[in-house]
Amino acid sequence: MSIEHGERPLEAGVRTDFSTTMDYAGYLNLDQVLTAQAPVSDPAHHDEMLFIIQHQTSELWLKLMLHELRATRDHFDADQPTRALKTLARVKHILRTLTEQWSVLATLTPAEYAEFRSVLGSSSGFQSYQYREIEFLLGNKNAAMLRVFESKPEIHARLEATLHEPTIYDSFLRMLARLGYGIPERILTRDVAEAWVEHPDLVPVYTTIYEDVDRHWSVYEACESLVDIEDAFQLWRFRHMSTVQRVIGFKAGTGGSSGVAFLRRALELSFFPELTAVRTEIRDLRVE
Ligand code: HEM
Numbered sequence: 001m002s003i004e005h006g007e008r009p010l011e012a013g014v015r016t017d018f019s020t021t022m023d024y025a026g027y028l029n030l031d032q033v034l035t036a037q038a039p040v041s042d043p044a045h046h047d048e049m050l051f052i053i054q055h056q057t058s059e060l061w062l063k064l065m066l067h068e069l070r071a072t073r074d075h076f077d078a079d080q081p082t083r084a085l086k087t088l089a090r091v092k093h094i095l096r097t098l099t100e101q102w103s104v105l106a107t108l109t110p111a112e113y114a115e116f117r118s119v120l121g122s123s124s125g126f127q128s129y130q131y132r133e134i135e136f137l138l139g140n141k142n143a144a145m146l147r148v149f150e151s152k153p154e155i156h157a158r159l160e161a162t163l164h165e166p167t168i169y170d171s172f173l174r175m176l177a178r179l180g181y182g183i184p185e186r187i188l189t190r191d192v193a194e195a196w197v198e199h200p201d202l203v204p205v206y207t208t209i210y211e212d213v214d215r216h217w218s219v220y221e222a223c224e225s226l227v228d229i230e231d232a233f234q235l236w237r238f239r240h241m242s243t244v245q246r247v248i249g250f251k252a253g254t255g256g257s258s259g260v261a262f263l264r265r266a267l268e269l270s271f272f273p274e275l276t277a278v279r280t281e282i283r284d285l286r287v288e
């Protein structure tokens with residue numbers, strides 16, 4: 001049937017009575033979600049809404065990332081590297097979405113941001129506990145980061161618990177050990193609350209896998225998925241740093257850091273350094 005009078009008619013089966021059944025807004029708790037945007041500037045600055053929603057949507061994606069990263073760790077603990085591929089793929093796409101999302105915030109000019117930056121006080125993304133938990137799960141452990149949450153006992157306790165949990169990489173390597181790969185003992189018994197440091201004696205294990213991928217296919221795919229995550233995470237960090245630079249230049253951050261210089265240093269961190277190191281070891285084959 002063609003469109004009449006420019007309108008799409010409601011079909012007879014379309015439900016319209018929700019007095020006794022759940023509807024869209026009810027299922028999604030939209031009453032709470034859509035009343036959670038409270039600009040502090042007075043009178044409300046037009047661009048503060050962008051700033052709030054950019055952060056709130058980021059935090060929602062971070063929540064899903066945490067969920068998927070924990071599931072990934074469970075899959076490794078259950079010796080199921082193929083299942084981990086699915087959850088890692090989802091994490092990768094969330095990171096891409098978050099990185100792409102910087103372009104919305106980049107429409108905020110320095111002059112516009114300067115008009116309401118002072119109302120932010122000393123609040124800063126540095127205090128994002130979900131972000132810190134993700135960094136911990138991926139291996140960037142740092143007990144000093146907990147100090148920011150000293151006045152929030154519940155959040156402090158949650159982060160402290162995650163600090164002492166094995167990382168995704170710890171679980172991955174323990175799985176490799178159970179599968180018969182020669183993972184050095186000191187790696188398997190390391191203090192998981194410590195930041196990961198590069199272990200050169202792990203590289204030969206990866207060389208074995210990368211030099212005969214057909215034989216080691218499922219763990220090889222998992223290795224490459226971890227590399228995808230590292231890569232996607234670095235792109236997010238870079239876009240954060242470059243967006244901050246174009247919006248506040250080299251001003252100090254509201255969280256008390258030097259600002260761009262501090263964010264730039266994060267680009268030197270690596271979650272899975274041996275998976276980068278193995279690339280140097282792969283022999284170029286001679287083609288006659
Ligand atoms: C105009 C927008 C933004 C500016 C100017 C900005 C600036 C900064 C600065 C200067 C820092 C360093 C800590 C400090 O001293 O404050 C920081 C940290 C951080 N920001 Fe932002 N930021 C912006 C947007 C965002 C957004 C949208 C997110 C998304 C959640 C975010 C998440 C973070 C996180 C997680 C950190 C800690 C990074 C780390 O520990 O390496 N920021 N930001």
Ligand SMILES: N[C@@H](CC(=O)c1ccccc1NC=O)C(=O)O
Nearest residue numbers: 120123124125126252253254255
């Ligand atoms: N650190 C930022 C402020 C900022 O971006 C911010 C403030 C409150 C809530 C989240 C924020 N986002 C990221 O750091 C600044 O120095 O301008």
